[in-house]
Amino acid sequence: MAKHNVVFSFLVSLFLASLIPLVCDATKSGDESNKLHIVYMGSLPKEASYSPSSHHLSLLQHVVDGSDIENRLVQSYKRSFNGFAVVLNDQQREKLVGMKGVVSVFPSQESWDFLGLPQSFKRDQTIESGLVIGVIDSGIWPESESFNDKGLAPITKKWRGVCDGGVNFSCNKKIIGARFYAVGDVSARDKFGHGTHTSSIVGGREVNDVSFYGLANGIARGGIPSSRITAYKSCNDFGTCTNDAILAAFDDAIADGVDVITISLGAHNAIDFLSDSISIGSFHAMENGILTVHSVGNTGPVPSSVCSVSPWLFSVAATTTDRKFIDKIILGNGQTFIGKSINTIPSNDTKFSIAVHNAQACPIRGNASPEKCDCMEKNMVKGKLVLSGSPSGQLFSFTSGAIGVILNASQYDFDASLVTKNLTLKLESKDFVQVQYYKNSTSYPVAEILKSEIFHDTGAPRIISAPGVEILTAYSPLNSPSMDISDNRKVKYTILSGTSMSCPHAAGVVGYVKSFHPDWSPAAIKSAIMTTTTPVKGTYDDLVGEFAYGSGNINPKQAIEPGLVYDITKQDYVQMLCNYGYSAEKIKQISGDNSSCHGTSERSLVKDINYPAIVVPILKHLHVKVHRTVTNVGFPNSTYKATLIHRNPEIMISVEREVLSFKSLNEKQSFVVNVVGGEKLNQTLFSSSLVWSDGTHNVKSPIIVHISL
Ligand SMILES: *[C@@H]1O[C@H](CO)[C@@H](O)[C@H](O)[C@H]1NC(C)=O
Ligand SMILES: *[C@@H]1O[C@H](CO)[C@@H](O)[C@H](O)[C@H]1NC(C)=O
Ligand SMILES: *[C@@H]1O[C@H](CO)[C@@H](O)[C@H](O)[C@H]1NC(C)=O
Ligand SMILES: *[C@@H]1O[C@H](CO)[C@@H](O)[C@H](O)[C@H]1NC(C)=O
Ligand SMILES: *[C@@H]1O[C@H](CO)[C@@H](O)[C@H](O)[C@H]1NC(C)=O
Ligand SMILES: *[C@@H]1O[C@H](CO)[C@@H](O)[C@H](O)[C@H]1NC(C)=O
Ligand SMILES: *[C@@H]1O[C@H](CO)[C@@H](O)[C@H](O)[C@H]1NC(C)=O
Ligand SMILES: *[C@@H]1O[C@H](CO)[C@@H](O)[C@H](O)[C@H]1NC(C)=O
Secondary structure: OHHHHHHHOOOOOOHHHHHOOOOOOOOOOOOOOOEEEEEEOOOOOOOOOOOHHHHHHHHHHOOOOHHHHHHHEEEEEOOOOOEEEEEEOHHHHHHHHOOOOOOEEEEOOOOEEEOOOOOOOOOOHHHHOOOEEEEEEOOEOOOOHHHOOOOOOOOOOOOOOOEOOEOOOOOOOOEEEEEEOOOOOOEOEOOOOHHHHHHHHHHOOOEEEEEEOOEEEEEEOOOOOOOEEEEEEOEOOOOOEOHHHHHHHHHHHHHHOOOEEEEOEEOOOOOOHHHOHHHHHHHHHHHOOOEEEEEOOOOOOOOOOOOOOOOOEEEEOEEOOOEEEEEEEEEOOOOEEEEEOEOOOOOOOOOEEEEEEOOOOOOOOOOOOOOOOOOOOHHHHOOOEEEEOOHHHHHHHHHOOOOEEEEEHHHOOOOOOOEOOOEEEEEOHHHHHHHHHHHHHOOOOEEEEOOOEEEEOOOOOOOOOEEOOOEEEEOOOOOOOOOOOOOOOOOOEEEEOOHHHHHHHHHHHHHHHHHHOOOOOHHHHHHHHHHOOEOOOOOOOOOOHHHHHOOOEOOHHHHOOOOEEOOOOHHHHHHHHHHHOOOHHHHHHHHOOOOOOOOOOHHHOHHHOOOOOEEEEEOOOOEEEEEEEEEEOOOOOEEEEEEEEOOOOOEEEEEEOOEEEEOOOOOEEEEEEEEEEOOOOOOOEEEEEEEEEOOOOEEEEEEEEEEOO
C-alpha cells in the first residue's frame, strides 16, 4: 500500500535539478546476499570480433561455479550497451566490482514506485506518423480505443523492433512493438493500468465522448496522435519495476530505433549515476540521439526532493490544467463548503453522522495497533463520516468501516483531487475548522457529500512543466481506478495525477519538436522546450520559485522556434562525469570511445556544462564566472540582447557580452555570467533569470545562486 501512496504525493518540476549535486540522500540497501545485481560494463566495444555474451560468461566463470552460471544469469544487455543481470552474493559481487571491464555493480531488487492532452497546433502529420515513442512502463492494453490504427500510414521503414507481446497480444499500425521483461510475465498486456495511461497521453488517438462516471467529459487524445507507440513492459502487474527489466527495455528501445523514450517511474531518492538504471539507459539513448523524458518524483515541492538528476534526462513535473474537480459538503445546519475529491457517487440527499478521529490520542502510525487503541472504538466511526486531522486517521477510519472521511487538506502535500474508493474529501484548514465547530455545537452532527463537479480554474496552470494533474485518459480495465485492490470498479478511462502523467505529455512535446527538427540533438530539443516556457502562477515565493516549478510551463508552439539553443554534446557530459570524479578508465568504458578526462580547469567545472538553466554555488564575496554557448537556430542575421530579471541587490549578476550578433544559422557564440555575492547575504538561495532577445525570440534561463557557507 505504501508503494501507491507515492502516486498521490505532490511533485515538483525541476529541470535544474540536474545541476544541484546535493539532492536527496541515497538509501542503503540492506542484506545483499544472493540478490539480483546489474553488472554494468559501459558501451559495447566496436570491434566486430567482440562477443558480449562470451565476455559476460568469461567474467562470471571467475566468480561463480561453472554449472551454476546458467541459473544465475538473468539477462544480457548487448544491443545498445554492455552488461548483464545476475544473481550474486556479497563475495561474488565484491570480486566482480574489481574486475577489468566492469564499470559498476548494483542491486536490481530496488523497488521502483510509480509516481504519478492536447491542442490543435500546426502539425506535420507525415513526420509525426514517422515518430516512434518508446514507453517503458507496466505494458499496454492493446484493445483500448486510444490505440486504434484507423487511417494510419504504413509503419516507418527505419523501425527495427518487433511485436513480441506474448500471449494473446497483437500489435497494429499504432502499437507497432511490444516486449516484456518482468519475472513471471507472459505478455506485455497492462494489468496495472499505468502504462496504458501514459501511452495514451503521449500518443493516443482521438476518442470522442470519453468520461469517468460522467465527469470530465470530452475528447481523449494524446500529445502526438499520429505517432507510433512501442510498449516495453518493465513493471509487473502490481506496479513494481526492477533495474534489470528497466535496463533491458532501454537496451531494446535504443536498438529498435525509437525516437523518444518516456519513463514515468523512479526511485524515492537520487542515486549515483552509475548505479541507476534510468541514468545509465538514458545516457546510451542520448548518445544515439534519443531524448529520455522522465518524471522527477512526486515528493515536492520541498527542498531536495528531486530524484531525477542526470542532466541528459528531461525531468518533468506536473501541473494543474484549467479543469478542476471540486466536491461540496453540506452540513446539517446548511453551511456548504467546497473541497477536493473526485467522487462519483450521487448523494441522493442522504446525510450521514459525523464522528471525530483524534490523531494525537490514537497514534495508529506508531506501534499501537487498532485493537489497543481504545480512544476510538471502531463502532464509533462505522457507517459515519469521520473528521480526521491526520492521514493515519484516514486509514483507520476506512478499515473500521467509515462511509467517508473529511480531511484537512493542509496535512497533504499533494493537493489535487483524487479518485478514491471511499468518499474522501479534503477541505482547506479554515473550512475544516468550521466543520469541527459545527460538530462540537450539536448533539447530532450530520453532513452530505455531493457528487463532484468540474469547474474552470482561471488560475491555472499553477505548477509545472506539463499538465500532470487530473488527466483523463485510457486505463487498464483490470485495475480499479483508485488502485485499491478492494475497489471493484473497472473502467476504460480514469483520472490519475502525478509526474507520471505529465512526463508522457512532455514526451509528446519532445516528439512534436523533433518532428520539426529531426536533426536536433536531445540537448537542443530540451533547451528549446526549457527556454520558451511561460511563467507559472503560484504562491511560491520568488526565493524558491524555480525550485518548485523548474523552468516553467511548456509551450509547444514556441518550442519549435526557440531562436537560440544551448547544445550539449556527449563529450560535454563525459567531461562532467570526469569532474564528478569517476576514474578515467571507467569513463572511457562508458563512453566507448577515446574520450578521456581533460584536466580540471575552471572552464570545465560542472556548473559550466552548457545547460539552459544556470545554477551557481558560491561562497560569500566570491566572484564566480559561468560559461555558456548558444547556437543560432532562429534568423540567420540576428542580434540578441541580454536582460537580467529579478535582480537582487545582495547578489550582483552581470553578463559579459550583453549583445550577441549572428551572421548565419548554426553559428555559435559564447558569453559569461558573472556572479558576485554581497556582504549582507542572509539567505542561501537567490533566483533570477537571463533572457536573450532579438525582438522576436525570448530565450529564457533561470539563474539560481546557491550560497554555501
Ligand atoms: C485476449 O484478451 C482479451 C482482452 O482481455 C480477451 O477479451 C480475450 O478473450 C483474450 N483471448 C484469448 C484467446 O485469451
Ligand atoms: C445513491 O443512489 C445510487 C443509485 O441507487 C447508489 O449507487 C449510491 O450509492 C447512492 N448514494 C449513497 C450515498 O448511498
Ligand atoms: C469503505 O471502505 C471499507 C474498507 O475498504 C469498505 O468496507 C466499505 O464498504 C467502503 N464504503 C463504501 C461506501 O464504499
Ligand atoms: C490543518 O493542518 C495544518 C498543517 O498541519 C495545521 O497547521 C492546521 O492547524 C490544521 N487545521 C486544523 C483545523 O486542524
Ligand atoms: C471541539 O471539541 C473538541 C473536544 O471537546 C476540542 O478538543 C476542540 O478544540 C473543539 N474544536 C473546535 C473547533 O471547537
Ligand atoms: C583509440 O585510440 C587508439 C590510438 O590512437 C586507436 O588505435 C583506437 O582505434 C581508438 N579507438 C576508438 C574507439 O576510437
Ligand atoms: C544582415 O544585417 C546587416 C545589418 O542589419 C545588413 O547590413 C545585412 O545586409 C544583412 N545581411 C543579410 C544577409 O540579410
Ligand atoms: C535579508 O536582508 C534583507 C535586507 O538586506 C531583508 O529585506 C530581508 O528581509 C532579510 N531576509 C531574511 C530572511 O532575514
